[in-house]
Amino acid sequence: xxxxxPAELGRVTLVRRRADGRTEDALPxxxxxxxxxxxxxxxxxxxxxxxxGPVIVFAHFADQRLYRFAPDAAPAGPxxxxxxxxxxxxxRYVDPAxxxxxxxxxxxxxxxxxxxxxxxxxxAVPLEGSAxxxxxxxxxLAADRHFVTSPRLSPxxxxxxxxxxxxxxxxxxxTELRVADVGPDGSxxxxxxxxxxxxxxICQVExxxxxxxxxxxxxxxxxxxxxxxxxxxxxxxxxxxxxxxxGPLWQVGCRWFAPLHDGRIAVVHGxxxxxxGLLDPTRGTLDDxxxxxxxxxxxxxxxxxxxxxxxxxxxxxxxxxxVEIRPGAGDAALAAEVVGHPHIDDVDSAYLPEPRARxxxxxxxxxxxxxxxxxxxxxxxxxxxxxxxxxxxxxGGPTSRSPVVLSLSIAFFTSRGIxxxxxxxxxxxxxxxxxxxxxxxxxxxxxxxxxxAAVLALAAEGLADPERLGIRGGxxxxxTTGASLxxxxxxxxxxxxxxxxxxxxxxxxxxxxxxxxxxxxLVGPYPQAAERYRDRSPVNRADRLxxxxxxxxxxxxxxxxxxxxxxxxxxxxxxxxxxxxLTFEGEGHGFRRLENQIAALEAELALYARAFGFxxxxxxxxxxxx
Numbered sequence: 001x002x003x004x005x006p007a008e009l010g011r012v013t014l015v016r017r018r019a020d021g022r023t024e025d026a027l028p029x030x031x032x033x034x035x036x037x038x039x040x041x042x043x044x045x046x047x048x049x050x051x052x053g054p055v056i057v058f059a060h061f062a063d064q065r066l067y068r069f070a071p072d073a074a075p076a077g078p079x080x081x082x083x084x085x086x087x088x089x090x091x092r093y094v095d096p097a098x099x100x101x102x103x104x105x106x107x108x109x110x111x112x113x114x115x116x117x118x119x120x121x122x123x124a125v126p127l128e129g130s131a132x133x134x135x136x137x138x139x140x141l142a143a144d145r146h147f148v149t150s151p152r153l154s155p156x157x158x159x160x161x162x163x164x165x166x167x168x169x170x171x172x173x174x175t176e177l178r179v180a181d182v183g184p185d186g187s188x189x190x191x192x193x194x195x196x197x198x199x200x201x202i203c204q205v206e207x208x209x210x211x212x213x214x215x216x217x218x219x220x221x222x223x224x225x226x227x228x229x230x231x232x233x234x235x236x237x238x239x240x241x242x243x244x245x246x247g248p249l250w251q252v253g254c255r256w257f258a259p260l261h262d263g264r265i266a267v268v269h270g271x272x273x274x275x276x277g278l279l280d281p282t283r284g285t286l287d288d289x290x291x292x293x294x295x296x297x298x299x300x301x302x303x304x305x306x307x308x309x310x311x312x313x314x315x316x317x318x319x320x321x322x323v324e325i326r327p328g329a330g331d332a333a334l335a336a337e338v339v340g341h342p343h344i345d346d347v348d349s350a351y352l353p354e355p356r357a358r359x360x361x362x363x364x365x366x367x368x369x370x371x372x373x374x375x376x377x378x379x380x381x382x383x384x385x386x387x388x389x390x391x392x393x394x395x396g397g398p399t400s401r402s403p404v405v406l407s408l409s410i411a412f413f414t415s416r417g418i419x420x421x422x423x424x425x426x427x428x429x430x431x432x433x434x435x436x437x438x439x440x441x442x443x444x445x446x447x448x449x450x451x452x453a454a455v456l457a458l459a460a461e462g463l464a465d466p467e468r469l470g471i472r473g474g475x476x477x478x479x480t481t482g483a484s485l486x487x488x489x490x491x492x493x494x495x496x497x498x499x500x501x502x503x504x505x506x507x508x509x510x511x512x513x514x515x516x517x518x519x520x521x522l523v524g525p526y527p528q529a530a531e532r533y534r535d536r537s538p539v540n541r542a543d544r545l546x547x548x549x550x551x552x553x554x555x556x557x558x559x560x561x562x563x564x565x566x567x568x569x570x571x572x573x574x575x576x577x578x579x580x581x582l583t584f585e586g587e588g589h590g591f592r593r594l595e596n597q598i599a600a601l602e603a604e605l606a607l608y609a610r611a612f613g614f615x616x617x618x619x620x621x622x623x624x625x626x
């Protein structure tokens with residue numbers, strides 16, 4: 001299992017659990033297990049067991065090379081498997097799988113300075129390390145699509161399956177399930193598409209037999225599981241339901257389901273929230289794992305014997321824990337046990353908010369899903385007849401959602417008297433494809449309208465002070481925050497974390513390759529829709545700003561570079577609107593270092609103190625400009 005450590009400059013390490021339950025770091029500092037493929041990364045490691053004990057293959061964040069490490073074969077340290085790149089991070093690897101004497105994975109190659117100078121291939125890397133000094137030892141398995149993910153070998157070794165897609169589609173728009181025969185020398189024959197296409201998103205595939213695949217696809221409007229018989233071409237729905245058995249492929253190697261050796265399938269499924277269940281296709285049953293977990297990550301794994309499930313679960317009162325599930329035979333009850341990273345109550349639960357799911361009515365009568373986190377602190381009471389201020393939290397993506405899990409960032413504000421309204425606006429995942437598609441060509445419109453409608457409804461119910469409303473978000477959430485501040489008068493302030501502020505720049509080489517055509521669907525093809533790009537961009541509407549705002553930006557961000565913030569500030573300077581700008585050295589798209597996370601939250605609280613009219617002299621004063 002892996003875990004990020006903000007106190008160690010954001011290092012991600014591997015933790016080993018021994019048979020007696022003891023846990024220990026499998027890799028010492030400064031090794032950090034993290035990949036930058038598609039900038040958002042994905043599964044960075046794999047393992048096997050041989051005569052030396054466990055053997056780990058992992059991508060090291062500093063140089064993005066693959067390494068092999070046997071923790072029990074001391075004193076030897078990690079051994080490089082791939083060559084040093086000609087330029088820093090020019091060769092990146094993700095989703096490794098040990099296949100015989102090789103490591104199958106996705107290799108991302110950066111050929112030049114432009115974001116589009118990138119190619120991706122499925123490759124086989126020798127496990128013994130010869131490719132570290134001889135790049136020619138790496139075999140290219142497939143280079144048939146601009147984006148390729150999740151290579152899987154059939155149980156008999158005769159076929160391989162993977163997922164691919166092309167620009168301008170994003171993986172939640174349309175992907176192809178590709179299959180190729182594998183020759184005696186390990187080479188792939190001509191690939192063919194067996195499922196998926198421009199209007200069907202397939203997000204995961206696994207083999208369940210030599211001629212049988214199970215995949216998660218949304219051809220009927222929801223990511224549901226289907227079985228494909230390659231011998232006949234027949235496809236069978238395993239459990240059709242209006243809920244999701246998959247999700248958006250923001251990272252390579254996500255696993256929402258895992259087949260067991262007895263034919264059953266562990267599945268993460270749900271609508272708005274997720275559950276972990278055991279699907280028995282033969283009996284047609286789906287039994288959920290009992291326990292306090294109401295959200296499960298797309299990281300399912302099975303034990304070597306194929307009879308146990310390992311997953312990461314969380315809930316409103318607990319952070320993600322590593323949970324082992326032992327499915328009983330037949331009707332036997334499922335048993336779940338925390339085996340790693342157990343939640344520790346660092347904060348008394350009396351100071352945590354009690355989230356409440358709500359569905360509000362947006363423009364045209366459409367549904368808007370959200371979670372209300374009311375202020376809560378047993379040591380203080382609001383003045384009589386005073387309604388609390390509320391801040392709208394806007395998730396990133398925008399093709400994503402806000403899970404209902406313990407968030408100390410939210411509790412930081414609710415314990416200080418500020419309510420939080422977490423909005424899953426139209427375009428969010430977890431509510432079917434039709435809800436997701438509401439944002440097509442409407443980014444900066446539907447998201448802005450839905451957030452405003454939800455918070456105004458909360459105020460109309462007498463739960464929030466309509467004169468003290470704010471909005472905040474990061475990345476795409478920062479875009480919605482900025483677009484809201486320049487288009488509606490509802491908010492008294494806004495906090496923008498590493499935001500998108502100029503659509504034209506974003507679509508013209510101003511971001512990384514993965515998202516470089518994202519706006520084709522969210523706004524329209526560029527430059528054909530150039531006027532729409534210009535009119536919606538906050539950088540071009542700075543004259544409409546009236547509310548104080550805070551900008552927070554990592555200086556190493558490749559997704560939303562600092563240039564957009566700097567141009568926005570140039571447009572707002574001198575207009576009399578109070579604002580502050582905080583930058584963080586060494587941070588990319590998201591802040592991973594503990595001291596920076598603390599500084600950002602305290603700066604955000606200082607913004608709310610100024611805008612909502614309460615005194616916090618203990619906070620470091622922001623450098624307000626006008």
